[in-house]
Amino acid sequence: MKSFISLEEGIDILNKNVKSIGIEEVSLLAGIGRVLSEDVFSKIDNPPFNKSAMDGYAVVYSDTEEGKKSLKVIDEVFAGSVCKSEIKKGTAVKIMTGAPIPIGADAVIKQEDVTFKDGFIEVNKTVNAEENICLKGEDIKEGSLLVKRNKRLDYADIGILASSGITSVNVYKKPKIAFISTGDEVLDIDKDLKGGKIYNSNKYTILGRLMELGYEVSYVDHENDSFTGIGDKIKRALEVADLVITTGGASVGEKDLIKEAIGYIGGEKLFWKINIKPGSAMLCSKYNEKIILSLSGNPTAALTTFELIAKTTLEKLSGKEELEINREKAILINEFKKKSSSRRFLRGKVKSDANGQKVEITQVKSGNGILSSTLNSNCLIELEAGNEGVKKGDIVTIIKF
């Protein structure tokens, strides 16, 4: 097992050990937010036929070339039906937006550009060939690529697939997640606080975040500071879940209970501790080909490693090609004076406009456990190891939630 590794090494180890959990076919609408496991091509041309872009009259365009001309209106066609009449020079068919262009017509003249009288229209304007016609396949050609493999499907993707008559999609299976909090000092929120106890906020932040990200939680439990108890619950959780997240037990007194728990069940430890602050105390391990991510019991430390490690791991488990931290740059609008020998992550609030992306450090205190610093933040700010603090106007790296 590697110890005290860099964040990059941790990501690397996970990239080698995390695989998506398989593929399933779901109905189109159930595909929202899911990751496509194959390229999808259009089954049809779109529009499927030449159609009118306007309310007006389908004509032979050359009939409108010499200015005022009288055309006999021989039929009408609405969207959703087909005109049985054929247009020849000197005739026109009244046509509604979306209706198929009748045979023989090659342009549509707008309603406001003609005068209708006694079954004839007088053409007041010339039109070009194909004017006011949406051509068959103009938007999408049959066989063309609609949505690429590994795209997370949004509503626009679903709309394009629907318009091409795709009724179901193959997507990566959604991982089922288990959460186990640990610690003698932790009480659930429906209990009365007794001496030395604190409320279990990790359970609610992590489950809340998993809900926000759309993951299904299949197992939730708590265990006191007992490595056998923790180990047994991890084993039980892995019977119903694809990945386990634990909090706490990473440095309880002189013991690293979580390491003992993984040893007790015969799991493989992949790495222990990352050189970041907060969140260094983290164990990553594997049991029966499934990953266990053991985060610190400190609320902000747990949330930091959740965003950096757990969120990215879950993304790969759900079909993304690689674990990946998305970094952007932003201009700092306040300061953080504390030097730091290790790489540090602060919570911030980023806002963007044409003048740039500006980020404010929302974390006024630096303690691992200061949960109030999480409020109103929407990103992490990453400060390099050995930094001397940062000041207003500095360009910093941010990782958006």
Place this chain on the structure above:
Amino acid sequence: MKSFISLEEGIDILNKNVKSIGIEEVSLLAGIGRVLSEDVFSKIDNPPFNKSAMDGYAVVYSDTEEGKKSLKVIDEVFAGSVCKSEIKKGTAVKIMTGAPIPIGADAVIKQEDVTFKDGFIEVNKTVNAEENICLKGEDIKEGSLLVKRNKRLDYADIGILASSGITSVNVYKKPKIAFISTGDEVLDIDKDLKGGKIYNSNKYTILGRLMELGYEVSYVDHENDSFTGIGDKIKRALEVADLVITTGGASVGEKDLIKEAIGYIGGEKLFWKINIKPGSAMLCSKYNEKIILSLSGNPTAALTTFELIAKTTLEKLSGKEELEINREKAILINEFKKKSSSRRFLRGKVKSDANGQKVEITQVKSGNGILSSTLNSNCLIELEAGNEGVKKGDIVTIIKF
């Protein structure tokens, strides 16, 4: 009924007519994504007691002042339990991170700053009063405001509330939405395309978008171009839904079927047509104090008014104080040459970094029905009425999805 109004007038009319649909108490975790209907205050101090920030020894700080000194270790205390011994000068208690500070102690000296031998520690470093102690209420004071009314609860809010022992929250009720597509030309995706028909993409884009935004859809239907049929289905939908969205029927041939449908059921028309492109053909009406938003049948027009009108209406219905379009500025990185007499919305893709927010027009064609332009977009770009087109480097207004 007002006609051909500005987008601002439309928003204004809806602000006057839309009210949140009531309040309900939900368990804490079910509060994720919901809008708080009242300020929530902390029931406890957080931390709830003075606790150790380190593994080490609880001491009387003045005992460490004169350098090397020997203190008798009289007890030990772990996180989650309370030390029964009282510390006096000359004694120390071994203490773990998170454990309550024993009576009599006023500082913690880190484990690495002492030498332990035969039941005594030798102090190798001085500590100050309260050093390595997280003070009771240091993070959050009892009675202090945790989360404000009208905040949409995220995982950090849920975490703070949990840490303060809040087990349930009062939130605005979630509106139930109905969707009715209309049009003779529209077929559902499981049918074979016949002459003049197109697939019903609006159903899938709108339902997909509602799912992304977390709304519950309680009624879905389709009706052909019959104003009585549409009216009857709207009435039926409003028996189970708080708001109805329809697509199509806004300018079918020479008839505005949706207006006739609202007339037929005796609904009140609030406004008809907005001066924007695409999406001008839209009817907003009211029946039994409930809102009906009738969007165009053109896919991109429907999606534009969905983002501008429907999304903001749903937000107020769900507890937001006012309907509000959030505008930002971005630098355009490509161009759109077409002049426009009316206010125009294009689809775009925005990216941000420290150098600014840059937006690309993803819509290469300008037709209302060009659904492929929706792909890979994440914002609308708003061009003012009477604009001469926009060019690379222009600062434009964007509305993020």
